[in-house]
Amino acid sequence: MTPAIPHGPDDLTPSWLGAALGGGATPVAVDRVVVTPIGTGQTGATYRLAVDYPAAGAHPRTLVAKLPAQDDTVRAGVTLGYLAEVEFYAGVAHRTRVPVPRCHHSAVNADGSEYVLLLDDLDPAQQGDQVAGCDEEIARRAVTALAGLHGPTWCDASWLELPVGSMPKPRDTDAAGGLGQVVEMIAPAILERFGPFLDDTDRETLRLALELMGPWLRTDTGRYALMHGDFRLDNLLFDVDRLFVVDWQTLGVGLPARDLAYFIGTCLDPELRADAEQRLVAAYHAELLRHGVRGYDLETCLADYRLGMLQGPLIIALGAAFAATTDRGDDLFRVMLRRSCRAIRELGTLDLVRAADATT
Known part of the structure; x- marks a missing residue:
């Protein structure tokens, strides 16, 4: 089942992350997610996710989540940008040769007011x-x-x-x-x-x-x-x-x-x-x-x-x-x-x- 689009950082829960990493199939078991704001984005909000799993595996220990600006006024003015960014990772990036982080999950609603991107954490870059x-x-x-x-x-x-x-x-x-x-x-x-x-x-x-x-x-x-x-x-x-x-x-x-x-x-x-x-x-x-x-x-x-x-x-x-x-x-x-x-x-x-x- 495809997880709902998180409205804010409080929605980046272990159950949400597990469903997102599962890709709509079997959810990945996640014990804990620690969410920390990073950056000073002017049109959106970015968070680093530190993840604990119950068993060792190939899943990333840290990820980056991008969400809309938490200021509704700013959010309303940049919805076209949210739609564009999801489209890039979902349907465009693989047709180019530009170096970008791997996208593990993306979703956006019809008008672009809610979106999420789950990307590789590129630290220490x-x-x-x-x-x-x-x-x-x-x-x-x-x-x-x-x-x-x-x-x-x-x-x-x-x-x-x-x-x-x-x-x-x-x-x-x-x-x-x-x-x-x-x-x-x-x-x-x-x-x-x-x-x-x-x-x-x-x-x-x-x-x-x-x-x-x-x-x-x-x-x-x-x-x-x-x-x-x-x-x-x-x-x-x-x-x-x-x-x-x-x-x-x-x-x-x-x-x-x-x-x-x-x-x-x-x-x-x-x-x-x-x-x-x-x-x-x-x-x-x-x-x-x-x-x-x-x-x-x-x-x-x-x-x-x-x-x-x-x-x-x-x-x-x-x-x-x-x-x-x-x-x-x-x-x-x-x-x-x-x-x-x-x-x-x-x-x-x-x-x-x-x-x-x-x-x-």
Whole structure:
């Protein structure tokens, strides 16, 4: 029997866990579960489960459970993300080559207001630090892992029928226009909230980027793949020789280099980014070719990378508007905006968007 979806951490009981690990068949005998909150998620709640079994066996001694935010207001605003993350683990992950934790159980209700994921505990792997940023070697590991998502799904039309996604799909101009209007509505609040922490140049770049979000979202290069949508250091786990990508609530389909630009533009200090970005884009491009992508030269990849840089302001604006407010979250958004705005200027992204819009 399939177990009910737990509403909160008190529902992560031995009987629930045993049924979940049993996969709807014979439940696994579980003596005790100790539930401990981990992380500071702004759109959900994550817990580590320490498990005791009555007999030795192959079952994991620790697991990670993901549940919706316990704040009903936050939960209501991110249900599409919950639906997307369950869809990724249940029906998408095995069709990619991106490294992710094993999923032991997943469930979601029809409207996405209740969901659960039961994942491998990847301890001692450590979460990346978005505020601190990373060096070029870590960035290279990240962008080559990203190619394992994009390469196997490159321009496969079946992904245009993906039933979930938090971003408009290519050629869906109505959805792109709708999201552009959402950004237009929240832009004054975003500028009021973060403007005082930006210099005049960055503040003007942010204003123009938000203003051009609708045309940017409608831009169609003809290239698309599955996108993570929020591919950054806080959503990566590292140990000595492994990397895992987590937090798939922003799963979607779109220009692949948006993920690439978002990572490089928001995770690297501007001086390092300017020095290393061509090498990093080349490493990503080479890995795409290894995954079978053809007819996509490095020059086009670099142009897509420049165009994709508005992913930063988009995700930051939506995250700031709809996620729970935390001190670290605000620090994170400020640092990301400074890095992203400078990259947008130095790469001429706004001019690319205007030129693309003029030809449509």
